[in-house]
Amino acid sequence: MGHGHNSRTKQSEGxxxxxxxxxxxxxxxxxxxxxxxxxxxxxxxxxxGHVFYFCSRECRERFEAAPDTYLNQESATLETGGAVHG
Structure with missing residues (x-):
């Protein structure tokens, strides 16, 4: 009978x-x-675990070099309604 490795029903049930x-x-x-x-x-x-999109390779490289820098700015922007306080 086999092990059910290719069975969609088994995958759906699991x-x-x-x-x-x-x-x-x-x-x-x-x-x-x-x-x-x-x-x-x-x-x-x-x-x-999150996908981020960039206008250019340069912006992506800056983000990849220091993602927390940009994520902290993004969080501050969301919390203050657009104003980043630094």
């Missing part, structure tokens, strides 16, 4: 769904420069 797909948002804000970018043409990077 809670594993191989049909899940990541659908990127249409646009996102570059965390380095603040520009709104269309994700289909943007550079991207994954940090701490």
């Amino acid at each position: 809670g594993s769904n191989t049909d899940l797909r990541w659908i990127a948002p249409e646009s996102a804000i570059d965390p380095v420069c603040g520009i709104t970018v269309h994700t289909n043409a943007a550079k991207s990077a994954v940090h701490d």
Whole structure:
């Protein structure tokens, strides 16, 4: 009978769904420069399980070199309604 490795029914019953797909948002804000970018043409990077989109390779490289710097700025911007206090 086999082990069921190729059985979709077994996967569905076990809670594993191989049909899940990541659908990127249409646009996102570059965390380095603040520009709104269309994700289909943007550079991207994954940090701490989150996907970030960038307007250029340079912004992506800056983010990858010090992501916490930009994430802290982003959090401050969200908490203060747009004003970053430094």
